[in-house]
Structure formats: structure tokens, C-alpha cells
Amino acid sequence: xxIREIQAQDWPAILRIQDECYPDIEPxxxxxxxxxxxxxxxxxxxxxxxxxxxxxxLAHPWQRDLPPSLExxxxxxxxxxxxxxxxxxxxxxxxxxxxxxxxxxxLIEQARNKALDSISLVxxxxxxxxxxxxxxxxxxxxxxxxxxxxxxxxxxxxxxxxNPGYAYQD
Numbered sequence: 001x002x003i004r005e006i007q008a009q010d011w012p013a014i015l016r017i018q019d020e021c022y023p024d025i026e027p028x029x030x031x032x033x034x035x036x037x038x039x040x041x042x043x044x045x046x047x048x049x050x051x052x053x054x055x056x057x058l059a060h061p062w063q064r065d066l067p068p069s070l071e072x073x074x075x076x077x078x079x080x081x082x083x084x085x086x087x088x089x090x091x092x093x094x095x096x097x098x099x100x101x102x103x104x105x106x107l108i109e110q111a112r113n114k115a116l117d118s119i120s121l122v123x124x125x126x127x128x129x130x131x132x133x134x135x136x137x138x139x140x141x142x143x144x145x146x147x148x149x150x151x152x153x154x155x156x157x158x159x160x161x162x163n164p165g166y167a168y169q170d
Contacts, residue, residue: 001097002048003106006037006056010046013053021089025124025149028071035074036060036086043083043110047090047099055090057103059083061114065139067122067154069147082156083111085121104134111159119157128153 006014011030018027037044040060047055061077062084068074085107090099111119122145123131128138136155145152 001054001099001102003045003102004048005041006044006046010053010056014046014056017053017056017089017091018087020091022125032071032073033058035072039074039077043107043114045103045106047094047103049093049097052093054094054097055088055099055103057088057107058086059107059110059119060086061116062120064118064120064156065141065154066143067120067141067145071147080114080116082118082120083107083114083116085119108159117159119159121155122148123153123155124149124151126151128155131155131157 011034014033015027015030018033036058043057043059043061045057046053047057060074060083061080062068062082063077063079064081066078067084068086088100088103107119111117119136121131121136123136128136132138132155134157136157139154139156141154145154
């Protein structure tokens with residue numbers, strides 16, 4: 001298994017994985033997804049096994065407590081206060097490979113490299129319980145999450161000495 005930056009030829013596989021993982025949510029457009037990778041190519045990557053893309057991660061620096069809307073095409077970060085985790089998704093082929101742990105730990109490393117003290121996300125589809133197990137805490141924010149599914153929950157993971165992240169195993 002390898003983790004590497006997204007390349008142009010990876011987008012069809014990313015779109016297939018998005019469809020596989022979110023059958024009940026309208027898929028985001030290629031333009032919206034690619035804008036995240038253009039904004040921060042170092043924090044957007046794919047997971048490959050035998051040269052096949054089996055997962056992806058789209059994350060970028062952003063302003064804390066103001067997550068971008070779904071389908072929002074990004075051209076610049078308003079403030080760089082948190083590493084906003086837009087999406088991590090894996091195909092069924094990634095099961096049992098430790099891909100989730102590897103990606104999460106890489107995100108923590110990238111956030112530290114960018115001097116960001118947190119990772120934030122909007123959990124949907126009941127995923128908040130998964131993220132809570134990793135140390136994310138729910139936070140009520142003023143911004144509407146109306147572009148997300150009804151169960152959307154904004155969450156933040158504080159990166160500090162007491163929350164190193166590297167011990168996580170999936």
C-alpha cells in the first residue's frame with residue numbers, strides 16, 4: 001500500500017470510490033473535488049495497492065468553525081486555522097490494509113507541518129461515532145450545515161502532546 005499525491009489520471013477512480021461509498025448522497029462534481037486538491041496538493045492524496053487507487057483523502061487548510069459547503073468550488077482559504085478534512089473514502093479493496101490509520105496519521109503530520117493545531121470535519125451518515133473514537137469532539141457552530149445531509153455534525157480533533165494520533169490503528 002502506498003500513499004501519494006493525486007495525479008490527473010486518478011480522478012476517475014476517485015469518482016468511482018465516491019459513488020461506492022456514498023450511494024445515498026448526491027455525488028460532488030469533479031470541479032468541486034479538484035478545487036480542494038488545487039488548494040492544497042500536499043494534503044490531498046490517494047491510497048494505492050498494486051498501482052490501483054483504493055482510497056482517497058481530500059483535506060485543506062481552512063478557517064475553524066466555518067466549514068465550506070458541499071459542492072463549493074474553492075479558490076483560496078479564508079484563514080488557515082485548521083486542516084479541514086473534506087473526505088476520506090476507501091473502496092472495499094482497502095479493507096484490512098490499515099489504510100485508515102495510515103491516512104489519519106499522515107493528516108496529523110501534514111497539519112503539524114503547516115503549524116495547524118487541529119483537524120476539523122463535518123461527519124455525515126452516522127460517522128460521528130467513528131470520528132469520536134479517534135478523538136474528535138462535536139462542536140456547535142454558527143454556520144449552517146444545510147448543504148450537508150440532515151445528520152451533519154461538525155467535529156474537531158485537537159493536535160497536541162496529549163492527542164498525538166499516531167497510536168491509532170484501524
